[in-house]
Amino acid sequence: MARPDAVRLKVLLVDDQLSHRAALSAELQAMGHDVVEAGNAEDAVALFTSLRPDAVLLDVAMPGHNGHWAAQQIRQAEPEGWTPILFLSGCVSDVDLAAGIEAGGDDYLFKPVSPVVLQAKLRAMQRLWSLHHQLQILTDQLRASNADLQVQSLHDPLTGLANRRGLDIRLDEALRTARREHQPLTLILCDVDNFKAYNDTAGHLQGDQCLIRIAQVLGETSRRPRDLAGRFGGEEFVILLPGTSHSGAMYFAKGLQRLIHQLALPHPATDGRTCVTLSGGITTVVPDGNTTIESLLSRADAALYTAKSLGRDRFFCFETQTDTRTGLAEVPDYDREQGSTATLF
Ligand SMILES: [Mg+2]
Incomplete structure (x- = not known):
């Protein structure tokens, strides 16, 4: 040798x-x-x-x-x-x-x-x-x-979406940009309906598969360069849509809801419904010096709570007090940036 x-x-x-x-x-x-x-x-x-x-x-x-x-x-x-x-x-x-x-x-x-x-x-x-x-x-x-560690530290290992840390970084960037450019910023907090019952009935491994499928749809729909879908924790997800107004956000949410319905994931434990659904809270602001990430998340969370209260399977907008079942589906200014997901809907 x-x-x-x-x-x-x-x-x-x-x-x-x-x-x-x-x-x-x-x-x-x-x-x-x-x-x-x-x-x-x-x-x-x-x-x-x-x-x-x-x-x-x-x-x-x-x-x-x-x-x-x-x-x-x-x-x-x-x-x-x-x-x-x-x-x-x-x-x-x-x-x-x-x-x-x-x-x-x-x-x-x-x-x-x-x-x-x-x-x-x-x-x-x-x-x-x-x-x-x-x-x-x-x-x-x-x-x-x-x-590799840098990538892993910013992504959720189960779904591949941004994790809480990755979300925090991007939220901070998006907030600063929107404030500087006086542009609207939409944040959606969504949650798989009756997910505890899903896990209790089908088991956690099947529950993980359900989250992966949902996350895949969220990732595919948030594909404009500055859009971001992330896993907030458990069965909760955040979608960040910079440069998106109230009407654009409502249009996006309606499209997303339609895609989740088309996915038709069987829910083993829903009463009256057979498929997995999402509820979401939407908030859209043109941020000023007082807007914080915490205030945005808090408003989206309040809207999500309302969506659940109204019967789930809907996205409720905090500012317009409408949801995807009642709000107008105006063709929006969501489509302003290249790489729009509008064609997906
Ligand atoms: Mg010489």
Whole structure:
């Protein structure tokens, strides 16, 4: 089994003298590495950018730009990366060595390069490369996990809709936008009728399936870019419709109610009805400085309570004191934004 540090490296070899390059290149290839050669600093930087080698052997003294310049360019080309750079030099004073490290180099090799020293230095570079590579993989995995966690933290695992936290964030954004743009904001709080009886009769697993189907309809109907359906908790859902007036909200609710009827989910425990229904409370405001999320939810909740009191299976609007069974189905200004769900109804 190969040693973990025995990595085949792609080495960029930079030296203006062909004979030096040829000798080093042969040694590197004999050690099992791939070699890319450059004869000056400009070519070295261009090859580094296009080929992204694993290590760079870089002559210091070259016509035109020297190795220190090339090292600086290479470091600038990979601000988040790290590729080992070993300078090649005939004679190195303390000052030269310090300048080379300052320019971005990691180590020095003295010419003529001893094959034993070259192999030892490259072995060290391989180890560092392996560690760096593992760190990169772990960092990528961590980033992906964080992104997943972020999504999970804002969504309800059962229905896939926004959860309470996701709702809070979007409600806050929508309220600020509506206040700034003096636009109406509609919030609907809805609830599956007689859901406790459903669970008691059919069991909680079947109850979950019912919630998933209902949530699917809510998600599909709230598809304008700024609309949002979320699970408020239990069998309660919130629908947020920015830029939607009273009449638009009533139109939306009538359409939603129709879709729930068409879904025709059997309710095992309703008296007099056979299918699952929704009741909802609607509130629409052009928010001012006094409007809060809590006040909106409270008004929608009061409207939901009224809808239940009126016999369920209806959406009641707080401001107009009408419900989807009595209110006018005006063709509304709900349809103003692209991606309207009006065609679904
Ligand atoms: Mg030279």
